[in-house]
């Protein structure tokens with residue numbers, strides 16, 4: 001497998017790790033800045049099946065950070081997932097790239113997430129994250145959270161044995177109740193989204209290859225003012241989601 005020689009030569013990955021990646025299936029929820037970088041890295045690393053889920057079309061304000069799209073895609077009004085999938089299929093024909101031009105919602109979660117080993121959060125939506133969290137708790141799948149706004153990034157791994165996203169956030173809230181804090185109003189740097197999504201993929205590769213070095217803390221960093229923090233995550237015994245399975249988003 002010459003294609004992967006530069007990563008199989010890395011001692012912790014090796015040929016065995018590569019075989020595991022090639023037989024792995026991942027869903028990337030979102031084809032924005034985080035989704036472009038993470039799907040690109042997953043496909044090039046040889047993760048055997050990558051499903052990209054996003055209902056949006058390409059907009060001119062996307063181009064500074066969403067690296068799979070061009071001005072032509074803006075002019076054509078193309079759905080992001082079809083552009084991304086075409087490019088990535090040409091980059092690596094070993095990999096099956098499945099493009100789903102829909103937003104992830106409770107009604108399609110089973111169809112879109114049941115046949116993958118791991119889910120990457122590349123959304124900018126708390127509703128989507130809570131839905132992914134609940135689905136992955138119920139179906140015992142790992143998922144990886146990534147958030148990026150202004151120069152602040154956060155990422156964490158959520159494994160089936162917990163703690164879960166709701167243990168950490170302490171509440172299950174609808175977006176309309178959350179403070180208005182979006183990339184539209186606060187901006188976001190393209191260096192930040194590249195870092196956050198690469199960290200997500202690194203954890204995905206570790207999980208898929210069975211590494212024992214998966215991050216168990218929430219990593220927070222601010223890349224303009226040079227801050228970095230590891231926030232401990234603990235399982236909340238009273239968590240309504242992973243403790244009692246009282247789901248707010250997932251339809252059983």
Ligand SMILES: [Zn+2]
Nearest residue numbers: 164167239242
């Ligand atoms: Zn929980």
